[in-house]
Amino acid sequence: MDFFLQKYFDLSNKRKLGTSVSASLLFVLTKLVLPAESNFLFFLLTELLGLLTFFAWSLFLFDFVYGQSSDPIGILMNSMILGALVYFLLSVSPEYLSAEDNLISLLLRYAFTFVIIASSAYVFVVLRELFFAHQKSNPSLYFNTMVLLFILAALTARMFENNVQYDFIGESLTGIAIAVSVINSIRVAWIAFISKKQKRILLLLSLILIGLFGTIFGFTEKQHSNFLAVLSPALNKLTGLIFLYGTIYFVVVFFTALFHLPTAEAIDRKTHELTSLMDLNKLITRVLDFNELVDTITEMTRDVCNCQSAWLVTAFEDKLEVNSANNIGKEEAETITVTLFNKNMINREGLTELNSLEQAGLVNNLKFQSIIIAPLNIHGKNIGFLFTAKRQSLGFDKEDKVAISAFADYAAVAIENSKLIEQSIEKERMEKELDVAREIQRKILPKEKPAIPYLEVSASFIPAFEVGGDYYDFFKIDEEHSGFVIADVSGKGIQAAFIMAEVKGIFESLSKINLSPKEILSQANEILKKSLDKKSFVTAVYGVLNTKTGKFKFARAGHAPVLHKQNSGIKSYVPRGIGLGISSTPDFIKTLEEMEIQLGNNDIIVLFTDGINESKNARNEEFGYSRLERVIVESGPVSTDDLSSQIIKEISLFAKGNIQHDDITLVIFKWNFKNKLDGEN
């Protein structure tokens, strides 16, 4: 049975409507064609078809009512309107409707009948929906029994009209059906779940429904003056029983609602509180935007404890900030907060309750008579406060305080979460960016030492965590000439890495043209001045070595000195020159000084960036130029690689685990005059 019902439910509304209409037509047709008065079998058949029509309509209407018990006012209103319609039809229908057999009365009779069938079917499904609403165990047995009794009572209503001695069957079935209806009327659990306002409406509605349904039942009892009873005694009986059940049911509803009314507000509030907390709980995991989060918290708090104003303050190292103010100006909220905080009137462990602001010396424009302050604590650390204020004195009851505490606890977790997420996103973004910057730098710097005859070259590069923008390169200009560049881009990270890439491009192309170091730096300045922003600059040393003669020609643009080791002595050259990208004067080349020095056998040239001299120790002292020069002088006749690692070792000993803030670059070359002679011999 259930299986077939289920199959039927799965059909589309259109199909169900079609079935209902077909059943109705079949009923009318049978009624008109078969002389039911004379034949018991025909009578039974039309009665059955009548009931079938009724249930077909019920099944069709079921979809419109299903699931509406959470907000039952709507379906009860509809029931009232339909009840009134049935009441109207039954009360005004003149007697001739049941007697006269002219066409108009015939049509009217059937029209009225179907209105009544559809209306009672609707009332029936509404009653069924309410019956099943919020029931924990499955009470379908009770309901199905009742429906079955309704059908039996309806069929037997007039079946034995001619055999009076069997009347008791119909009467006793009706009696049992009414008894079961009474039992079934206690299923009113849904009342507890509707709001106070809805309960008030329900009280009024159920009174009207009792009156309407009771009267309709009364009408159906008058079997000889009512057209429905004449047309189909079974339908008449069924309608009667349904409306009787409705009457009893709404009597129970009326009294239940009446008794629930005093506690309705408390239930409403608890429900509201619970749903708000659940919403907040969802927010914790969903809302990433801090401002949106705190606004929601103050909004919900104000809503739940019914207060004038609510505001949320975060505290960081005793610095207070009003992050969200609901129904109060931020400045006003800040004044109250700071004053109370400075007077040590706020408890950091539990709720603070104040009855006036005057005691804190505040002019109380907002006429707050009661204020509750809840601390936002997480892992024992105070991260802020949640303020709520009311105009009534003693405006907060115990439930309010519990609710505010709960909100403050949730808010603390939510705020902490949103901060952690923000931090980790920022951190991840920065790390990604630095990865890119490191990758750029790695690709830009030369991968291997250049193989230049008579020259021993060593290059060391130690990147800082935040890419510093150091750059060095070697260019073979021709058989005799080799170019060297070392540069340092101001700034750090991805921005420095991009500029570095540009610098590489500039020097690589300029070195191909046979220009002097001065000319190359001047050209580089012209290009960089156009592309760099006002705050950025690049320092560089560009030099050209004639590997045959040992003549080293170089120019410097704002960069660290060029060191020259000869025998056991060291010289530091700082030819005049402004950093690239600083000056836009067309005479820039005139500000540059070009030097030319003659290298001797085993002379060493050291080029470096300020990451070396600015390396710091624990006492914040710089490594400086003199320490560097001393290391080079004291190194003796070593290979360039050894000298390089010795310098770096000294720096790391000096810095001893202090964070390296800038890239360290060291380019050393030694002119091996002896090799040259050997080579020539």
Add this chain to the structure above:
Amino acid sequence: MTEFNVQTRTEGSVQILYVKGYLDAHTAPELEDAFNKLIDDKKYKVVVNLKDLNYISSAGLGVFMAYIETMRENGGDIKFSNLKKEVFNIFDLLGFPMLYEFYDDEKEAINKFNEQ
């Protein structure tokens, strides 16, 4: 480490900025704020007194580079005075003395503005 701060003093038409502490990428925005305020007030004659400046990074140097043009275009300038030797060396290495005026004493710098 000493706290970084920027203080402003007015002497006639000249504004004197006292920059104290450690000027790097983290503290540079504070100096930028001070310069922005001067520009908002249309005060373009600036002496930067660096007697209490202990260090300047490339980001710090960048701040002066960023504002010098605006000052000069409006008939003003940025002049430096009272630099510690170590700090002057940083400016010097970068070639700033070829572009900016440096004075041993604040007074000289102010007088230079007033002579014009």
